[in-house]
Amino acid sequence: MKNIKYMSNDEIELTCAQMLDQYMDRIGAKSKILPSIDIDDFVMNYLGCTVVYECIAARSNCLGFASDGITKLAVSRNGRRREVLYDRDVIVLDKYLQTHGNESKRRFVLGHEAGHIITNRIYGNTAAYYNHAFDNEASYNQQLLLGELNIYETQADRISASLLMPKPIVLKYLETYLNDNKVIRYENYGISKYDQSMLLRIANEMKVSITAFMIRLKELDLIESKPLSFLAESKEVFPYEPL
Numbered sequence: 001m002k003n004i005k006y007m008s009n010d011e012i013e014l015t016c017a018q019m020l021d022q023y024m025d026r027i028g029a030k031s032k033i034l035p036s037i038d039i040d041d042f043v044m045n046y047l048g049c050t051v052v053y054e055c056i057a058a059r060s061n062c063l064g065f066a067s068d069g070i071t072k073l074a075v076s077r078n079g080r081r082r083e084v085l086y087d088r089d090v091i092v093l094d095k096y097l098q099t100h101g102n103e104s105k106r107r108f109v110l111g112h113e114a115g116h117i118i119t120n121r122i123y124g125n126t127a128a129y130y131n132h133a134f135d136n137e138a139s140y141n142q143q144l145l146l147g148e149l150n151i152y153e154t155q156a157d158r159i160s161a162s163l164l165m166p167k168p169i170v171l172k173y174l175e176t177y178l179n180d181n182k183v184i185r186y187e188n189y190g191i192s193k194y195d196q197s198m199l200l201r202i203a204n205e206m207k208v209s210i211t212a213f214m215i216r217l218k219e220l221d222l223i224e225s226k227p228l229s230f231l232a233e234s235k236e237v238f239p240y241e242p243l
Helices: 009-026 039-046 103-123 142-148 151-164 167-177 193-206 210-219 228-234
Strands: 050-056 062-066 072-077 080-085 090-094 129-132 183-186 223-226
Touching (some): 039 050, 039 103, 050 062, 062 103, 129 151, 183 193
Parallel strands (some): 050 090
Antiparallel strands (some): 062 129, 072 080
């Protein structure tokens, strides 16, 4: 993987916007602002990938795998560990992601693995990727940390966020629920409780986690700091509670 290239954030935003534009055209929704992106349909019918669910046994915290058609993946079937070779561009997600309460995480991991496939195609790379959830209680050596925190994993996260939370949809939600094109964070105070409730509602409607949504707002430079006096002038003061 030494020669694998990576995309700048601007290139990621432009590439994802172009792909989504083509995808929207295909499904007859080019001029519409959808409430959320059907990432499953995008991955399977636009990218042409196969998505399967397994009990991944590569490591206890492995949630996803993008196959290169060469690298085998350890899975558990009927209590037995097996090394399975999947075709190239098959995305394997852990069955844990199908359990109740994990839909937003499942969608983000799927977008992440799709991100690896997209960059492989752009640069003509052949590489398999594993998606590991960070475990606060696990012991990480230098090799494991480098594998999980490298530029390619960060890049795949950015692609997933760009696909699931396109800027036009985010802006439409902010205008609808906050009557503004930015989220206001008041100095030494934070985001008002009312705005927080609206942001949580937006995240739910976009089918993403509030954490992912707040990170996306920062990526898009859609959080603006203003003095506390602006709060009193513009709206009722709401108690601040961290998201």
